[in-house]
Amino acid sequence: xxxxxxxxxxxxxxxxxxxxxxxxxxxxxxxxxxxxxxxxxxxxxxxxxxxxxxxxxxxxxxxxxxxxxxxxxxxxxxxxxxxxxxxxxxxxxxxxxxxxxxxxxxxxxxxxxxxxxxxxxxxxxxxxxxxxxxxxxxxxxxxxxxxxxxxxxxxxxxxxxxxxxxxxxxxxxxxxxxxxxxxxxxxxxxxxxxxxxxxxxxxxxxxxxxxxxxxxxxxxxxxxxxxxxxxxxxxxxxxxxxxxxxxxxxxxxxxxxxxxxxxxxxxxxxxxxxxxxxxxxx
Amino acid sequence: xxxxxxxxxxxxxxxxxxxxxxxxxxxxxxxxxxxxxxxxxxxxxxxxxxxxxxxxxxxxxxxxxxxxxxxxxxxxxxxxxxxxxxxxxxxxxxxxxxxxxxxxxxxxxxxxxxxxxxxxxxxxxxxxxxxxxxxxxxxxxxxxxxxxxxxxxxxxxxxxxxxxxxxxxxxxxxxxxxxxxxxxxxxxxxxxxxxxxxxxxxxxxxxxxxxxxxxxxxxxxxxxxxxxxxxxxxxxxxxxxxxxxxxxxxxxxxxxxxxxxxxxxxxxxxxxxxxxxxxxxxxxxxxxxxxxxxxxxxxxxxxxxxx
Numbered sequence: 001x002x003x004x005x006x007x008x009x010x011x012x013x014x015x016x017x018x019x020x021x022x023x024x025x026x027x028x029x030x031x032x033x034x035x036x037x038x039x040x041x042x043x044x045x046x047x048x049x050x051x052x053x054x055x056x057x058x059x060x061x062x063x064x065x066x067x068x069x070x071x072x073x074x075x076x077x078x079x080x081x082x083x084x085x086x087x088x089x090x091x092x093x094x095x096x097x098x099x100x101x102x103x104x105x106x107x108x109x110x111x112x113x114x115x116x117x118x119x120x121x122x123x124x125x126x127x128x129x130x131x132x133x134x135x136x137x138x139x140x141x142x143x144x145x146x147x148x149x150x151x152x153x154x155x156x157x158x159x160x161x162x163x164x165x166x167x168x169x170x171x172x173x174x175x176x177x178x179x180x181x182x183x184x185x186x187x188x189x190x191x192x193x194x195x196x197x198x199x200x201x202x203x204x205x206x207x208x209x210x211x212x213x214x215x216x217x218x219x220x221x222x223x224x225x226x227x228x229x230x231x232x233x234x235x236x237x238x239x240x241x242x243x244x245x246x247x248x249x250x251x252x253x254x255x256x257x258x259x260x261x262x263x264x265x266x267x268x269x270x271x272x273x274x275x276x277x278x279x280x281x282x
Numbered sequence: 283x284x285x286x287x288x289x290x291x292x293x294x295x296x297x298x299x300x301x302x303x304x305x306x307x308x309x310x311x312x313x314x315x316x317x318x319x320x321x322x323x324x325x326x327x328x329x330x331x332x333x334x335x336x337x338x339x340x341x342x343x344x345x346x347x348x349x350x351x352x353x354x355x356x357x358x359x360x361x362x363x364x365x366x367x368x369x370x371x372x373x374x375x376x377x378x379x380x381x382x383x384x385x386x387x388x389x390x391x392x393x394x395x396x397x398x399x400x401x402x403x404x405x406x407x408x409x410x411x412x413x414x415x416x417x418x419x420x421x422x423x424x425x426x427x428x429x430x431x432x433x434x435x436x437x438x439x440x441x442x443x444x445x446x447x448x449x450x451x452x453x454x455x456x457x458x459x460x461x462x463x464x465x466x467x468x469x470x471x472x473x474x475x476x477x478x479x480x481x482x483x484x485x486x487x488x489x490x491x492x493x494x495x496x497x498x499x500x501x502x503x504x505x506x507x508x509x510x511x512x513x514x515x516x517x518x519x520x521x522x523x524x525x526x527x528x529x530x531x532x533x534x535x536x537x538x539x540x541x542x543x544x545x546x547x548x549x550x551x552x553x554x555x556x557x558x559x560x561x562x563x564x565x566x567x568x569x570x571x572x573x574x575x576x577x578x579x580x581x582x583x584x585x586x587x588x589x
Contacts, residue, residue: 041404046447047472049533069403075306082403107309111400112316112363113370119299119308119343127302152355153345155297156308191347219349220358 006142006175006207008096012062012248014274016267019253022260023053033264035062037250040098041069044085051092058093064208064248065095066177069111070135072145072168073104073118073128083138090139097142097207099177102128102165117150120157120164129171136174144175144207149185149214149223161186162200175207178244180236181223181252185214188221198240206244211237211270212252226255228266237270241277249274297343308343315339315356316363317399319392324364326357367395367408374409374441376493377433377486380516381426390422390430406445409438429519432482436537439474439528440486443535446472449586456587462558467551468588473529475540475548483526483537485519492516531582538582543567544575548584 003009015035018026025031036057043054057063067086070078090098103115118124136143147165159167169176178201180194187194211234213227229237229251241247251267299308314331321327330339340352347355371391372379379387394415400408413434420427448470457465525545528537540548543564550560561572579585 041406044404045406045445048443048445048448048530050445052533075302075309079403104309106403107306107313109401110313110317111403112313113366113400113405114316114359114363116309116312116359119305121299121305123300123302124305127305151358153347154299154308154343155345156299156343189347219354222358 004175004204004207006097006144006205007248008142010062010096010248012064014267014270015062015064015248015250016263017066017250017252017254018057018063019257021257022263025260027053027056029260030060031260031264033061035064035248035250037064037066037252038093040065040067040086040089043092044082044089054092063093063095064250065089065093065098066146066250067098067100068115069105069113070100071105072100072102072131072135073116073124074106074131075104075127076107076109078131078134078138083135087139090141095141097144097175098139099144099146099208101148102145102168103148115148117148117152117154118164119154120159120161122158122167125164125167125171128168132168132172132174136172142175142207143172144177145169145172146177146179146210147182147186149179149182149189149221151189151220151222153190160192160197160200162197166200166202169202169205174205176201176205177208177210178206178240178247179210179212180240181210181212181214181229181233184230184233184236185221185223194236195239198236198243203244206240206247208248208250209237209240209244210250210252211267224255225252229269234269234273238273238276241273242280245281246274246277311339311343312356312359316360317396318360319396320360320364324361326353326360364392364395367400367405368392370405370408371395371412375412375434375437377437377482377489378430380489380492381430381433381485381518382423383515386423390416393419393422406441409434409441413438426518428521429480429482429485432476432478432480433486433519435476436478436482436486436526436528439476440535442474443472443528443530446470446530448472448530448583449589451583452585452587462561463556465557466554467557467560467585469548469552470529470584470586473527473584475545475552476526476528477545478524478526480519480521481524482519483524483528483539485516487537488516527584529582529584543571547572547575548579 003011013034015033015037018036018038043050045051101115104118105112105114105116132143132145183194183197211229212225213229215222215224215227249270253263299305318327318331326336328336330336337353340356344352344355346352368388368391372387382390394412398411398415413431416423416431416434423430525540525542526537527540547560547564550563
């Protein structure tokens with residue numbers, strides 16, 4: 001399933017997140033990269049340097065948009081101004097799909113700027129699915145929702161996280177951006193088996209996979225995106241790739257960002273698992 | 283329609299989320315807990331905004347696990363909320379940090395965000411109300427409140443100049459033949475006009491130069507985020523009335539000192555006055571000065587088509 005209706009029937013391979021410290025290197029050296037993922041909000045501006053850089057990147061590379069503030073799970077209606085700006089950017093980038101998180105982060109117009117976990121209830125799933133459909137219909141391109149890492153669970157929850165994710169994506173008829181690092185982080189923080197999670201999501205809806213590094217603290221694990229991918233996460237990625245098929249894969253590295261070459265080399269390690277998955281599927 | 287008692291009950295029992303209304307109540311409860319200021323040593327507050335012990339608030343909707351109780355789990359998010367937003371403001375305001383020192387800036391930002399939590403989906407707008415807050419509550423910046431206000435205004439103008447819209451330029455043909463009494467010009471959205479009581483522009487640029495030199499010398503740029511080094515504060519900007527334009531040229535941030543008469547003319551243009559009245563607002567100037575100014579402003583691309 002490398003190409004499916006949730007990723008616009010594309011087969012982008014391995015990409016990395018486009019980050020400011022790498023701009024000069026990318027524009028000057030023009031390295032061969034499968035694709036770049038941009039944080040939509042960084043470019044939802046009216047002009048200036050961000051859009052100039054983006055336009056130069058678009059001349060050379062495939063770009064896919066990833067958002068951090070649509071908050072599909074917030075009870076509030078989608079913000080119209082936000083949607084308009086997002087649509088302008090979609091027209092500019094020609095992104096084949098967009099992704100954002102299965103979370104909430106604002107209420108009554110006040111923003112936390114965090115990816116807050118949902119209470120896993122049927123009512124919340126219905127509301128979230130409804131918002132995803134509204135956003136997809138407005139933008140006119142496929143939407144993938146990403147599972148977040150979390151540090152809290154709620155009394156209100158009526159199901160597991162992967163059941164909730166399935167309930168939402170089936171209700172919205174949308175795709176999944178499966179973040180295997182987030183699954184690992186949450187499995188450690190909440191004590192579930194990450195393979196139960198992987199086996200529990202509708203594999204045919206996975207349009208993209210995220211990999212990243214995390215940091216272990218004494219009592220919990222934090223999703224810091226400031227390390228190489230750790231072995232248990234690669235093992236989960238291997239399993240996900242065998243189960244979902246070879247899928248567009250993106251390495252996130254957002255803090256203490258090393259050189260472009262180091263980040264790219266880390267991302268390309270995914271190639272080994274992709275090759276194994278291809279071989280297994282023959 | 284729900285009765286007031288039923289609504290209050292939904293707010294108090296965020297442990298059930300069986301409807302969108304209950305989802306909203308749940309989210310209000312959690313967000314209220316997150317945006318409440320951090321307690322001593324960045325730990326939890328003893329009580330929530332409704333007066334209940336914070337531990338009770340957390341336990342009402344968050345499950346404990348074997349390693350963390352409900353409040354500890356809530357505190358992970360609580361601290362992340364505050365540290366992320368504080369770091370974001372500090373990163374956007376190196377001039378204020380240099381003027382006030384890191385500790386005073388930290389106190390200012392906490393007070394600011396407590397009064398004005400973010401109302402925008404983008405962190406880009408986080409500092410938009412900081413100048414207003416400094417003017418409203420000068421105690422957080424005393425005894426440097428006046429320069430702090432000017433530095434905050436200048437730094438916000440730089441944010442605007444960085445990524446605000448640049449509209450198509452106004453060509454001479456588009457205004458030819460329109461009498462000055464009827465001609466209304468439009469200024470670029472990325473251009474800010476500031477009347478300052480101190481040399482905040484020079485101050486901010488000297489701070490940026492110093493930090494660039496420091497980073498170059500050590501080859502170890504200071505990581506944004508917690509644990510920033512406390513550096514010696516530069517002298518405060520000199521008291522002097524200056525008029526400044528902050529804008530963008532070919533993607534680069536620029537600022538330009540303006541003569542008071544030029545500033546008044548541009549302000550009048552921005553206020554929507556016809557050209558003739560805008561020029562009159564400038565007062566008496568040297569012969570030929572108006573023409574020189576307008577030629578320069580045209581060259582800098584300050585006049586644009588109306589939206």
